[in-house]
Amino acid sequence: MTSSLPVIRTVSLLGSGLIGGGWAALSLAHGLDVVVWDPAEDAAARLHSLIERAWPSLQMLGLAQGADRSRVRFVGSAAEAVAIGDFVQESGPERLEIKRALLREVIPSLREGVVLASSTSAFTVTELLSEGPRCERFVIGHPFNPPYLVPLVEVAGADFTDPAAIEAAFAFYKRLARVPVTMVREAPGFIANHLQAALFREALHLVNEGIATPEQIDACLVHGLAPRWSAIGPFMVMHLAYARSGIAGYFPSFDLGSERLLAHLPPPIRNASLEAAMSEGCERLMAGRSRSAVEAQRDRTLAAVLRAQRETIVDPSGK
Structure with a gap:
């Protein structure tokens, strides 16, 4: 240019x-x-x-x-x-x-x-x-x-x-x-979609194996991981969890602590039972509300979260 x-x-x-x-x-x-x-x-x-x-x-x-x-x-x-x-x-x-x-x-x-x-x-x-x-x-x-x-x-x-x-x-x-x-270099799917897809694959396995319903999974994310992740990301979560050593303290126990949690890497095989469970669960989450009503609620919540972030979060890059 x-x-x-x-x-x-x-x-x-x-x-x-x-x-x-x-x-x-x-x-x-x-x-x-x-x-x-x-x-x-x-x-x-x-x-x-x-x-x-x-x-x-x-x-x-x-x-x-x-x-x-x-x-x-x-x-x-x-x-x-x-x-x-x-x-x-x-x-x-x-x-x-x-x-x-x-x-x-x-x-x-x-x-x-x-x-x-x-x-x-x-x-x-x-x-x-x-x-x-x-x-x-x-x-x-x-x-x-x-x-x-x-x-x-x-x-x-x-x-x-x-x-x-x-x-x-x-x-x-x-x-x-x-x-x-x-991005450091170009790659299909970029960054956040890779992270989003990995979490969604795990969620599909939990439903497919009868461990959790779509409602339970969404509740765990909305009321557990999402509020914390709206302030700090998963690396900082782990870094703060090890008060003396920071994230370096995590790696000696990486295999023991994470092996079972990393078991579901490929998505589950598509099947009718999984599709029905996902569709029925999402209909229950809609609770009879219209799509526009759910979108409006989403937007109000997001705007409130973003206002709170503006007041409390400092950009570490300084940009």
Whole structure:
């Protein structure tokens, strides 16, 4: 990126589903203009509905000067959206061929100095650009649902990615009050999805072997691990558990203490009994509530947790 970076006033979004729509709500809440391309006929209605649903939680966290839900408009083509944006976020369907085709179409329209990021949850930069033009300003900017609340954004590039593009994406996400994490090297699935998948595999084994129900597992996470993990992660939990030696004290007993807990690495074999138990358990967790009601409760709780984190947690990176 030899030219100076543009001042970011307008964010262009390719796709406006749950993820793209979440980026839209977040960008509007931070006083930015939003340009959207989405080929779905009902895209505008769905997007405005999502923004309305997200806005109370965003207000709870504090809106930036100039925040306005009306500062969003749709354009007729992906290339037009890309040509307008000071930062571009792609959030199309998680299908490799669709993303590759979209990137081939829009990269020629990317203005000089503008960063193009993908919300993909699995594909690497190298995979996404393997059949099209190599773009040094294309990066991964993987959020977590809902993007307008969950702060983490995983940022990654390839060997050919301009370091300035990574830095620019990092700075932009920080501006949106996100917590960006850059990877040491690119890998499919990034970081958090590997951790999430490992925990979910273990949960499936517990249900499959009749040890616990979905309700019991969710309760253990929501009321046990999650509150602690909202303050410190698993490495710091273990480090603090060994008061004299820190985490170094854990390793002499690693095999004895962890062997049984690490027994379930592959997922269980898919079977009808497991599928029924999971479906029935999740219906019981819904307790007759609508999806929108559960999402609203989730958002209120997340916003309260995030406010508490802002008041108590210091970023060890100092960034």
